[in-house]
Amino acid sequence: MNKWIRWPGLIAFVLLFGTLFVFGYFFATSFVKNSIEDYGSEAVGAQVNVDSVNLTVSPLGMRVNRLQVTNPDAPMTNAVEIQGMAFELAFWNLLMGQVIIDEMSVDGIRFNTPRSSSGAIAKKAEPESKEPSLMDEIKGELPTADEIMARETLLTEVRSEELKTLYEQHSKILDESKTGLMDQKQLEAYQAEITKLTTEKLESLEDFNKRKERLSEINKELKKEKEKIAQAKSAYSTAYKELSEKLKEVKSAPSEDLANLKSKYSLDEGGATNITRLLFGNEAGEWTETGLAWYEKAKPYLEATQEEEVKEVERQGGRYIHFGGVESLPDFLLREARMDIVLAAGHLDGKLKDVTHQPEILGRPITLSINGTQLKGYDSMHLNAEFNHIDPKNAFDKAEFKVKKMEINQFKVSGNESFKLSLDKAKADITGTALIKNGKLKMKVDTLFSEAQFKSGATSGTAKQIGQLLETIHQFTITVNAKGNLKSLDTSFDSSLDSEMKKALNAKIDAKQAELEAQLKAKLQAKLTESTGSYSEDLNATLAGDGGLDAKQKQLEELAKAKLNSWEDQQKAELEAQKKAEKQKAKKEAEQKAKEKLKSLGF
Amino acid sequence: MLSMLAKLLKALNSETNPSQISLAFILGMILGFTPLLSIHNILVVFLALVLRINLTGFILAWGFFSGFAYLLDPAFIALGESLLNNPDLVAMWTSMYHSDAWRVTRFNNTLVLGSLLISLALALPLFFIFNLLIKQYRERIYAWVQKTKLMQVLKASKLFHIYSALDRGGLV
Numbered sequence: 224m225n226k227w228i229r230w231p232g233l234i235a236f237v238l239l240f241g242t243l244f245v246f247g248y249f250f251a252t253s254f255v256k257n258s259i260e261d262y263g264s265e266a267v268g269a270q271v272n273v274d275s276v277n278l279t280v281s282p283l284g285m286r287v288n289r290l291q292v293t294n295p296d297a298p299m300t301n302a303v304e305i306q307g308m309a310f311e312l313a314f315w316n317l318l319m320g321q322v323i324i325d326e327m328s329v330d331g332i333r334f335n336t337p338r339s340s341s342g343a344i345a346k347k348a349e350p351e352s353k354e355p356s357l358m359d360e361i362k363g364e365l366p367t368a369d370e371i372m373a374r375e376t377l378l379t380e381v382r383s384e385e386l387k388t389l390y391e392q393h394s395k396i397l398d399e400s401k402t403g404l405m406d407q408k409q410l411e412a413y414q415a416e417i418t419k420l421t422t423e424k425l426e427s428l429e430d431f432n433k434r435k436e437r438l439s440e441i442n443k444e445l446k447k448e449k450e451k452i453a454q455a456k457s458a459y460s461t462a463y464k465e466l467s468e469k470l471k472e473v474k475s476a477p478s479e480d481l482a483n484l485k486s487k488y489s490l491d492e493g494g495a496t497n498i499t500r501l502l503f504g505n506e507a508g509e510w511t512e513t514g515l516a517w518y519e520k521a522k523p524y525l526e527a528t529q530e531e532e533v534k535e536v537e538r539q540g541g542r543y544i545h546f547g548g549v550e551s552l553p554d555f556l557l558r559e560a561r562m563d564i565v566l567a568a569g570h571l572d573g574k575l576k577d578v579t580h581q582p583e584i585l586g587r588p589i590t591l592s593i594n595g596t597q598l599k600g601y602d603s604m605h606l607n608a609e610f611n612h613i614d615p616k617n618a619f620d621k622a623e624f625k626v627k628k629m630e631i632n633q634f635k636v637s638g639n640e641s642f643k644l645s646l647d648k649a650k651a652d653i654t655g656t657a658l659i660k661n662g663k664l665k666m667k668v669d670t671l672f673s674e675a676q677f678k679s680g681a682t683s684g685t686a687k688q689i690g691q692l693l694e695t696i697h698q699f700t701i702t703v704n705a706k707g708n709l710k711s712l713d714t715s716f717d718s719s720l721d722s723e724m725k726k727a728l729n730a731k732i733d734a735k736q737a738e739l740e741a742q743l744k745a746k747l748q749a750k751l752t753e754s755t756g757s758y759s760e761d762l763n764a765t766l767a768g769d770g771g772l773d774a775k776q777k778q779l780e781e782l783a784k785a786k787l788n789s790w791e792d793q794q795k796a797e798l799e800a801q802k803k804a805e806k807q808k809a810k811k812e813a814e815q816k817a818k819e820k821l822k823s824l825g826f
Numbered sequence: 827m828l829s830m831l832a833k834l835l836k837a838l839n840s841e842t843n844p845s846q847i848s849l850a851f852i853l854g855m856i857l858g859f860t861p862l863l864s865i866h867n868i869l870v871v872f873l874a875l876v877l878r879i880n881l882t883g884f885i886l887a888w889g890f891f892s893g894f895a896y897l898l899d900p901a902f903i904a905l906g907e908s909l910l911n912n913p914d915l916v917a918m919w920t921s922m923y924h925s926d927a928w929r930v931t932r933f934n935n936t937l938v939l940g941s942l943l944i945s946l947a948l949a950l951p952l953f954f955i956f957n958l959l960i961k962q963y964r965e966r967i968y969a970w971v972q973k974t975k976l977m978q979v980l981k982a983s984k985l986f987h988i989y990s991a992l993d994r995g996g997l998v
Contacts, residue, residue, distance in 0.1 A: 232875035541937025
């Protein structure tokens, strides 16, 4: 027996696994703490801190004490602070390599709590948007033409800039193509030389050959010049075409701008909604932005497992085949987390279910429900959300929420000096739905404000009128629709305030609108002149002609027609001329003789 | 690594029972072929430590067969797939699947099942083959190897010095 059994090996085995267990027990807590802090910070973009982690062996579980998630936009504030999270792990599943948490309790969830130290982490500085918000820009009156011009991206400016760039590009090309072309003097010199070569008398065969050779050289040079001119003409033609088209677009830009601005800012029909947008748009925009920013952070963890890039050679893992009767479990699953959310209004109960990064294995979506009743300042609050990534091709996230009788007190709508407006008191019933599918959001939020009491501080102008009107309105609705890509949402506001305003302010609006239109028109025209003024003369000159290239081309064609008579031809011509002269001389002599003979005969 | 090879050579050349070396190779093969973090490997390590086998041979075999496993994985997976999907066996797998203890073994993973079954199937024949090879080595090859030029060169090498040092020190 002892020949085959090594008893010290038994001690070694116990020691080996005992060490692993002790090591695991003592280091698991710091491993979990560091993992939460490191991965959390990376995901959020700001510090995530955990005070401590406690491990219990029987039952196997863990408690995370005080988790703080810094708001990346305000490092001295926690976006979320959780007093404690406790959960138990399924031991058998852990042996199978699965982290399965049947139930987790999350206590004391608070938002926007102060931090004792900054939770910022070093990151690349991102340029801040300098675009002023609508509320920053609103003044006592409705937006002026100048404000609109400053606020909006105008086609006039954009197209003028494009025309300028295009003109500069073509100018450069045209200048380059014209460089090296013969000038008039050079052409005249060629003309003179060709005339000399072709008209002066040939002295000898050698003289003829020399001239012929020179004429051939000149022809070659002229041919090259013709090619250059053809290229320059082609460049001119392209420039003419493109610049003409762009100029046409630039000329039409002011009227298009005016139409766009009228549709956006005019106070008739849909334009009146801009009042709602101006008053409440910023708040709605900020809430939506904040919500989407946090959604973007959470999104990678909601999606079904993607094939990860293989960084090193690993053994193939095979696959698990599941048989009926037992639930298929992913590598990580939090079956249910009960949450206690602490707001100033009171406590909300939350339930988060089936959290996993492998929903395709579990076959159930992640669900979240938050409910609150008997809240201070609210009748009730309900949120239900579903993050369904079971089928990655048809993944969607949806949420619906309902807030009943939310009390609004001293809500500052506009703090602008000349247009102070606050909603002193109101009750709001809010219902909303949101669906995100294929990266696109479709959201609708209906809010009914009742028992509303506006208070306006405007003392003059349209602002005063709007303020006075709002003070008489005690019930109104606002519907916000947002749709489109998450990063460029198209939002629209619909409100009963608009029709109320329209009725009351119709005449004023028409006059104001006409005035605004006239101002906009003048300013757009001025903008066009300003944008194209510096080079408009050169541009017109470019478009007016081709820089005399046509005339030059004709001149070259004429020159190219010049021909040199051959030496033999010249000799023949001379011989024939000599013969002719001799013939004429003989003829004259014969005539002379005949005359003399006739004379001698007495005629 | 060199000292481990030297230890193995020492064991091969000594009077150690060939079965103890063969069994070490077999256990190393099971550990190397099957995914390391499988529950059955605790038993393999237990046996390797408690049974009087050649630990050097076990560790070297583990390393060797782990590398070899990369090539054989497709075959292991294919076998696992065919067995787990075999309609005649589904009833058995299902009843095993309903037991937590069986599921802990990860038998329903194609690689675990395929590699473990192939390892077990190879264990017995390889045990006898290794035994035979070790005996043949000692009887025929060892004497011949000692005379070869290669062995002469090796004797002058670092490996041989380590081997000698271990031998002198009685460490192997």
